[in-house]
Amino acid sequence: MLDHRVIAMVLKEALKKGGDFAEIYVEEKNLTGVVCEDDKIEKVNSGRESGAGIRVISNENTAYAYTNDLSEEGLLKTAAIVAHAAAGAARDLSINLKQRHSDLKLPFVILPEAFSFEKKVKVLLDANRAARGVDPAIKQVTVSLADLHKRFQVANSLGHLVEDEIVRTRFVVNAVAAREDIIQTGFEAVGGVLGWELLEEFDVEQLSRQAAKRAVLMLDARPAPAGRMPVVMFSTAGGTMVHEACGHGLEADLVQKGLSVYAGKIGQEVAAPVVSVIDDSSLPQKNGSFRFDDEGTPGRKNVLIDKGVLKGYMYDRLTAQKDGVEPSGNGRRESYQHKPIPRMTNTYIAPGDHDPEDIIKDTPYGLLVKKMGGGQVNTTTGDFVFDVQEGYIIRNGEVQYPVRGATLTGNGPEVLKSIDMVGNDLGFSIGTCGKDGQGVPVSDAQPTMRIKSITVGGTGSGEGPEVRKVFWF
Amino acid sequence: MIKPEVIGGLKLKDELLKVGRWAIEQARSQGVEAEAFLLHSEDLTIEVRDGQVDTLKQAEEIGIGVRVFQGNRMGFSFTTALNQPAIREAIERAVAGARYTADDEYNGLPEAVEGYPEMATYDEDMEKTELETKVEMARQVEAEARRYDKRIKVVESSGYEESRYSLAVVNSRGTEAFQRGAYCGLYISLMAEENEQVQTGFAVEARRHIKDLDPARVGTEGAHNAIRLLGAKSAPSRPLPCVLEPYVMTSFLRVLSNSLSADSVQKGKSMFKGKLGQTVASSQVTLVDDGTYERGIASFPFDGEGWPSQRTVLIEQGELKGFLYDSYTARKDRTTSTGNGMRGSFRDLPSVGNTNFYMLPGTVAPERLWDDIERGLYVTEVMGMHTANPISGDFSLGATGIMIEKGKLTYPVRGVTVAGNLFDFLRDIEGIGSNLRFYGATGSPTVRVKSLSIGGE
Numbered sequence: 001m002l003d004h005r006v007i008a009m010v011l012k013e014a015l016k017k018g019g020d021f022a023e024i025y026v027e028e029k030n031l032t033g034v035v036c037e038d039d040k041i042e043k044v045n046s047g048r049e050s051g052a053g054i055r056v057i058s059n060e061n062t063a064y065a066y067t068n069d070l071s072e073e074g075l076l077k078t079a080a081i082v083a084h085a086a087a088g089a090a091r092d093l094s095i096n097l098k099q100r101h102s103d104l105k106l107p108f109v110i111l112p113e114a115f116s117f118e119k120k121v122k123v124l125l126d127a128n129r130a131a132r133g134v135d136p137a138i139k140q141v142t143v144s145l146a147d148l149h150k151r152f153q154v155a156n157s158l159g160h161l162v163e164d165e166i167v168r169t170r171f172v173v174n175a176v177a178a179r180e181d182i183i184q185t186g187f188e189a190v191g192g193v194l195g196w197e198l199l200e201e202f203d204v205e206q207l208s209r210q211a212a213k214r215a216v217l218m219l220d221a222r223p224a225p226a227g228r229m230p231v232v233m234f235s236t237a238g239g240t241m242v243h244e245a246c247g248h249g250l251e252a253d254l255v256q257k258g259l260s261v262y263a264g265k266i267g268q269e270v271a272a273p274v275v276s277v278i279d280d281s282s283l284p285q286k287n288g289s290f291r292f293d294d295e296g297t298p299g300r301k302n303v304l305i306d307k308g309v310l311k312g313y314m315y316d317r318l319t320a321q322k323d324g325v326e327p328s329g330n331g332r333r334e335s336y337q338h339k340p341i342p343r344m345t346n347t348y349i350a351p352g353d354h355d356p357e358d359i360i361k362d363t364p365y366g367l368l369v370k371k372m373g374g375g376q377v378n379t380t381t382g383d384f385v386f387d388v389q390e391g392y393i394i395r396n397g398e399v400q401y402p403v404r405g406a407t408l409t410g411n412g413p414e415v416l417k418s419i420d421m422v423g424n425d426l427g428f429s430i431g432t433c434g435k436d437g438q439g440v441p442v443s444d445a446q447p448t449m450r451i452k453s454i455t456v457g458g459t460g461s462g463e464g465p466e467v468r469k470v471f472w473f
Numbered sequence: 474m475i476k477p478e479v480i481g482g483l484k485l486k487d488e489l490l491k492v493g494r495w496a497i498e499q500a501r502s503q504g505v506e507a508e509a510f511l512l513h514s515e516d517l518t519i520e521v522r523d524g525q526v527d528t529l530k531q532a533e534e535i536g537i538g539v540r541v542f543q544g545n546r547m548g549f550s551f552t553t554a555l556n557q558p559a560i561r562e563a564i565e566r567a568v569a570g571a572r573y574t575a576d577d578e579y580n581g582l583p584e585a586v587e588g589y590p591e592m593a594t595y596d597e598d599m600e601k602t603e604l605e606t607k608v609e610m611a612r613q614v615e616a617e618a619r620r621y622d623k624r625i626k627v628v629e630s631s632g633y634e635e636s637r638y639s640l641a642v643v644n645s646r647g648t649e650a651f652q653r654g655a656y657c658g659l660y661i662s663l664m665a666e667e668n669e670q671v672q673t674g675f676a677v678e679a680r681r682h683i684k685d686l687d688p689a690r691v692g693t694e695g696a697h698n699a700i701r702l703l704g705a706k707s708a709p710s711r712p713l714p715c716v717l718e719p720y721v722m723t724s725f726l727r728v729l730s731n732s733l734s735a736d737s738v739q740k741g742k743s744m745f746k747g748k749l750g751q752t753v754a755s756s757q758v759t760l761v762d763d764g765t766y767e768r769g770i771a772s773f774p775f776d777g778e779g780w781p782s783q784r785t786v787l788i789e790q791g792e793l794k795g796f797l798y799d800s801y802t803a804r805k806d807r808t809t810s811t812g813n814g815m816r817g818s819f820r821d822l823p824s825v826g827n828t829n830f831y832m833l834p835g836t837v838a839p840e841r842l843w844d845d846i847e848r849g850l851y852v853t854e855v856m857g858m859h860t861a862n863p864i865s866g867d868f869s870l871g872a873t874g875i876m877i878e879k880g881k882l883t884y885p886v887r888g889v890t891v892a893g894n895l896f897d898f899l900r901d902i903e904g905i906g907s908n909l910r911f912y913g914a915t916g917s918p919t920v921r922v923k924s925l926s927i928g929g930e
Binding site (some may be wrong): 034037038040041042043044045046047048049050051061062063064065066067068069071078081082085117118121139140176180181182183185202210224226227228245257258259337339373374375376378380381383385386387404405407409410455456457 | 500528530533538547549550551554559562563566569572573575577625626629641664672740742744789820857860865868869887888889890891926927
């Protein structure tokens with residue numbers, strides 16, 4: 001990592017031609033990945049990467065440059081590039097760097113370096129065997145492990161300095177089942193900010209069987225119906241829905257550009273009273289956890305929607321300054337190659353008080369979503385879409401039969417208002433969230449909940465509560 | 474080894490090849506066959522808002538990825554530090570990794586090749602053009618969009634982007650390849666508002682040469698795309714004939730290219746498996762991948778393994794003709810690589826991927842494709858294509874578009890889903906426009922399909 005003297009020198013150089021704020025972000029990371037596919041260890045990959053990104057903000061405009069060259073000479077050259085792009089009165093300031101502290105503990109027990117290729121290979125081969133053992137219809141299984149050990153420094157012209165490290169681990173399984181012309185897939189992923197104790201927290205062989213079973217189950221599923229209907233989202237579905245339908249619209253950059261449906265609605269009712277939405281980077285071991293965000297702001301819990309009322313947005317430093325508030329610890333970047341922007345961390349809808357089973361029992365007709373796939377949202381209109389990996393038809397309060405190929409399409413604010421029952425459980429899912437060409441690791445969670453009415457897209461014929469085709473089953 | 478003053482200069486070619494050769498020598502002294510992939514790139518991004526430069530980003534990146542073969546076992550490692558100790562360490566890590574990978578008879582380096590197609594992939598003018606000129610182009614995109622219609626209320630971002638890069642591949646069988654490449658582009662995304670309804674629009678254009686960029690065209694198109702959707706409402710659920718804009722079709726083609734990769738086929742992850750020579754699409758459909766297509770931004774003389782690029786016909790008049798291969802999958806099928814061993818960067822192993830992948834245009838003017846449609850949907854945007862299943866072909870997407878009634882485009886539609894199966898979709902294509910539009914490396918004409926399942930009210 002860089003000498004503090006060099007950091008101060010680079011910041012000074014960056015502000016030489018003017019500008020309100022300068023920052024340097026330095027990272028050094030070791031990554032490894034192992035992939036098992038086609039019943040064999042197909043790839044092992046490891047790499048070392050280091051680089052620094054420097055930015056200068058002047059009049060709310062950003063100049064950013066990065067390099068892999070961490071020599072004093074290379075950094076000063078990069079600082080000169082941003083200095084050249086910045087406008088304003090020349091400044092000559094002395095920078096006194098002071099280290100910031102966080103009380104948050106993120107313990108890493110089994111570090112990536114301590115978990116050999118040999119051990120990783122064994123984990124993958126066992127998981128592969130477990131998935132393939134589920135059913136002869138399983139034709140392909142891909143299992144992979146990846147880890148990252150990153151050390152980073154962030155320092156700015158206000159004198160803030162943060163030096164920290166982060167460890168990430170991840171396990172992913174994807175199973176393909178085929179019968180005649182039908183092919184279906186099942187997917188599970190676990191991971192977070194922790195060491196390889198991840199494998200003690202989760203039984204990855206069990207997860208692999210689960211993914212394989214889902215692929216097989218979907219072979220026999222009927223095509224999902226199309227049309228508007230009630231949807232029960234089980235907690236195992238994970239939080240893709242809250243992430244897409246609501247989270248993005250609460251990121252301050254989109255709000256300030258007038259691109260969010262939640263702009264100007266602080267203090268207003270934007271969701272049903274049973275809905276509270278929280279973003280919390282301080283949760284231990286989750287995929288979006290950290291002690292400091294990528295601008296050096298300590299991570300914390302932010303209540304965004306409290307019992308249906310909009311309380312606040314997610315801020316990085318620049319958007320916080322524009323709104324005259326404190327940064328909320330949501331300034332994140334994919335790597336030294338990107339400028340920080342407001343991002344989610346671990347986002348969830350807070351649990352309510354219904355027994356999840358009661359929510360199903362209370363539903364005369366609808367779709368039960370047990371597992372979600374990916375999603376996408378247009379934050380300006382609030383329109384979103386995501387796909388259902390594992391869905392069932394509910395009739396008369398009972399789970400009837402699996403359906404495949406369903407997607408949920410709706411409008412974020414409308415859906416949040418039409419949630420009428422919230423369960424007392426909470427289920428997490430992990431993902432990489434993409435925005436402005438940057439991917440950052442996040443987790444999302446929700447309790448079991450019911451949406452009164454939402455558009456389901458599928459290839460099956462639309463069937464409502466009045467079932468006309470009942471004899472065909 | 475590479476000094477900062479050398480980077481960007483004429484000596485870059487010599488330097489990258491020198492480092493590559495040195496890495497190969499080191500690997501050979503450890504008793505392994507090896508391949509070095511080196512990348513140096515310089516990127517520029519200018520993002521403009523309200524006539525001001527919101528973000529100016531300049532980047533320089535360098536790195537090496539080393540792939541080694543210990544017998545039939547493969548290892549890989551990369552580093553961004555191009556000095557001797559760091560490269561030596563990367564080789565050691567790659568060799569260590571190779572102990573644990575499968576002993577696979579199809580693993581190995583591609584044979585040395587005789588030469589590469591002559592191609593112009595670099596634009597000297599792009600490098601010479603002043604930063605201020607590029608900023609002005611980005612500003613002009615925004616200004617044109619605002620001028621187009623006063624209902625354009627917010628321009629989220631508009632900008633200019635360029636990437637200039639040098640690639641070298643050196644391997645222990647004698648391959649030595651080097652080429653410089655560049656591309657640039659303009660983009661805009663914006664919002665129109667009327668009667669409290671907002672609609673978004675965007676436009677993007679990427680070119681090999683900076684002189685081919687047209688800021689006015691990009692700005693106007695972005696604005697038009699949002700304005701035409703104002704007043705959109707839902708539509709009833711029913712199957713309808715659909716006409717898909719090239720942008721929408723390219724999303725479908727991206728999913729399809731995955732199923733046409735030999736890797737997917739060999740691993741049983743493609744519906745095209747075992748269907749060579751069969752009819753898999755309407756007779757109007759011809760799909761090609763062409764790494765030598767002059768105007769394509771993915772054109773390059775060689776792929777990530779140093780294998781020459783070529784034009785590969787995948788589907789010809791509806792008949793499945795072939796797949797995309799890298800050297801590994803080619804060996805497995807006893808054929809030769811099609812030059813599709815692609816790498817995202819020096820951080821990745823090569824794997825099968827497309828170059829310029831496109832559907833050949835037909836003969837019908839695109840705006841004549843819906844003349845005889847009584848009731849249908851003209852689809853302008855789909856959301857959630859990443860959720861389409863490339864293996865089964867099932868898709869169900871959020872969509873916006875314009876209703877077609879009695880052969881005319883009538884009112885805008887939003888909040889509906891379109892669902893179907895990609896393979897049925899290919900067979901149901903009944904009209905292909907005479908236009909061809911690229912989005913990145915994927916290109917398509919406007920396409921008419923017999924029926925898709927629309928989910929709405």
